[in-house]
Amino acid sequence: MKDDVRRSRTAFVWVGVIVPLAIILITTVIVATWLPELPDPIATHWGAEGVDGYGPKWMAIVLPLGVGGGLVAFMTLIGVSGHRMPQSSTKSQVQPWGPTSRFLGGMNLGLALLFAFISLVMTGVQRGITDAAQAPDIAGAVWIALGLLVVGAAVGWFLQPRSPEPTGDAGAAGEDIELGETERAAWFGTAAMARPGIITLIVAVLLLIITTVWVFGADPGTGWIMATVTLLVVLLVVVTLVFRVRVNAEGLRVRSIAGWPRWNIPAADISDVRVVSVNPMGEFGGWGLRIAVDGRMGIVLRTGEGLQVTRHSGRRFVITIDDAATAASVLNSAAKGAQS
Template sequence: MPPATQRQRKLTAGQSRQILFLALFLPVLVYGSGIAIMISALPDLPDTVAIHWNAEGEADGFDSPLVPIIANSALAVGLAALFFGMTWNGAKRGTSPTLVRLLTAFTPGFAVFMMVQMVPSLLNQRGLTAEQIAAQGVGLEWMLGLVVGLAVAGVCWLLAPQLEPVEAHTSEVAPLPLRATERAIWSQTATMSTLLWWILLAVITGGMTATIISTLDKPDQWYQIAIFGFVYAVVFSTMTWRVTVSPTGIAVRSALGWPVVRVPLEHIKRATVSDVDPLTEFGGWGIRFAGGRRLGIILQRGNALEIERNDGKRTLVVTIDDADVGASLLTSYLNR
């Protein structure tokens, strides 16, 4: 079966200019200005500056002033490319107008939030000794960044283009040829790509290791390990799902058996196949919610089994190989 038709939205020249200005030009200007200011302050900075502060606001990490400049430059390039790509691709692919508008406003707002924190935290260390830096602590830059960033995001929300909604294109499937008394079950495993597996494994391993190290000398905070361990186990369990279609409906069960999503046959209006882009339509991977009252179990890009319900609850979207087979079998049972 050919892939489901992708949703497309034709942008006007004015809408394209608005998105390019708000989601690309403004963030690049903010990031570039912030990095330039930090670089200009290098001659006045000591050889070692504070680059990290603990929860009490005390400096607990020190390094060359080049480290935060290089790190922030790399982070700025990555974030600018990521958020603009999500915004532009979402606008072109027909993603919910509200989500596109939110991304268009969030991108420059986050850039301001980040730079208003990073630039003063470095500039405030000009001309100070190591002892003065250690005693200085962290200021209220994060709060100022939050306020200014929200204000900028609010203005950009008002300036963002008003896009027309685009109906999701789903492909109808022919019912699987079954005799009236014949029963069949379809079961398929859906999992994330190998790259995403390794990325999540690295993040979870790093986070768990940091948690264990931070609690080695604090036995009264051992509960943090248990909490993070539980959260990580749930995250791992939602990286692989088993999708089963039977005469009773559809069940989507995670690797550990929980969580599980069931839709009885009598609550299914129709089963179709759609084409899904995780970032632009659902904002990422995993259990996600999207516009159009859709609940997604999003593990990969491409074909998805889409279950429209007749009980008023959210449409279920599961990205999976051979989605057309599952939809075809469900259609057969619905036609009985």
């Protein structure tokens, strides 16, 4: 393992796992010692008119340990395993650690501070009272907790080193294609989600549709809201499953099979073309139309090789496709031809 990867992972463990869990455990112990002083039931939710939600005393333990600790554990799992997702390309291995993991480490610290503060305030204002309805409002504390989330996430981000650069030939520049004066080159390809991903999406959409039908039958008012959301999700899935890619003397054109969304990058606006190895979770935080932490915009539908195009403005566009090397060569020649 490279030293920069080891440093990144060690920092993630301390900033995003050990410290957040320590904060949550300390908070849980403090709250547990306060349980005999709390009313039964306790207040669990405040509305415009004051307390409007109640629960048993043990709910005071569930908030920091169950909800807060559960979120930290879930995000830790994504952070340490996202880069291990199966690779669907025969190219070199993808980035072993990415900015998404660094971001999740910072978020874990922020979430721990949020849940710790809310838990201490929520239970602290109820110590010594016999009726939870008398608990004072904690709306101000919620805003402070949100501020702690933002500050904690930012501090956690900067406490970790910059993510290591991709390894192998992940940054290979596109080679030129020698063309005669009357010759033209073009490349056509398809960017599509792998079959397991398509199956997963179909199952998820079917479950969403079934849930919508059930909600509609139980409560038509809420059902219409669910139906609208379901329709938007279905449309989003349809327009992002498959994209057609064309590279020629005009530049790069990427278009959904539904006709929209589409991107056109003129050859004259291209400053660099590279073949990259893409890790959707590690670099972009997931699959589909994504914006990475480092500002790259991407159509990342699977793990593996992809085409990265940098504009003169510095903006970078990434799309996962097979035979990215050939596409890069054609596009690189087109870019140089447009600037000559």
